[in-house]
Amino acid sequence: MTGPSSYQRIYAAVRRIPKGRVSTYGAIARVAGLDGQARQVGYALSALPSGSSVPWHRVINAQGRLSLERAASGAGITQRLRLVREGIVVDAGGRVSLEKFGWRIRAAKRRRD
DNA sequence: CCACTGACGAGTG
DNA sequence: GCACTCGCCAGTG
Numbered sequence A: 001m002t003g004p005s006s007y008q009r010i011y012a013a014v015r016r017i018p019k020g021r022v023s024t025y026g027a028i029a030r031v032a033g034l035d036g037q038a039r040q041v042g043y044a045l046s047a048l049p050s051g052s053s054v055p056w057h058r059v060i061n062a063q064g065r066l067s068l069e070r071a072a073s074g075a076g077i078t079q080r081l082r083l084v085r086e087g088i089v090v091d092a093g094g095r096v097s098l099e100k101f102g103w104r105i106r107a108a109k110r111r112r113d
Numbered sequence B: 001c002c003a004c005t006g007a008c009g010a011g012t013g
Numbered sequence C: 001g002c003a004c005t006c007g008c009c010a011g012t013g
Helices: A006-015 A025-031 A038-046 A075-085
Strands: none
Touching: A006 A025, A006 A038, A025 A038
């Protein structure tokens, strides 16, 4: 076998984000062993079928903004709704404080999730 | 094979 | 904060 696909590793990494926290495309890429391929993370998430159990809404960009906020589809609204429902504060501009809600992960010294 | 496109990111001005 | 460039890589025509 060729081992798990990149997509599978990405989905597994996204599932690790605790409820009430958010992570970034770049950080997920790193956890998935795809350092520097943040773009692939977005590509993988866009391929998710509706109804997936993967918490894709917890993935935002490195600037703390919801990438779908600009999108013309309703996905941006869904993401915002899900985040707020988990207690995450999303401002009018579709921004989240990574300082307060960012998932802090350390491969070496992992104090908490 | 080439060109272009993306739910991205870091760097520069 | 905004605009632009370059690096990444899979999918599409």
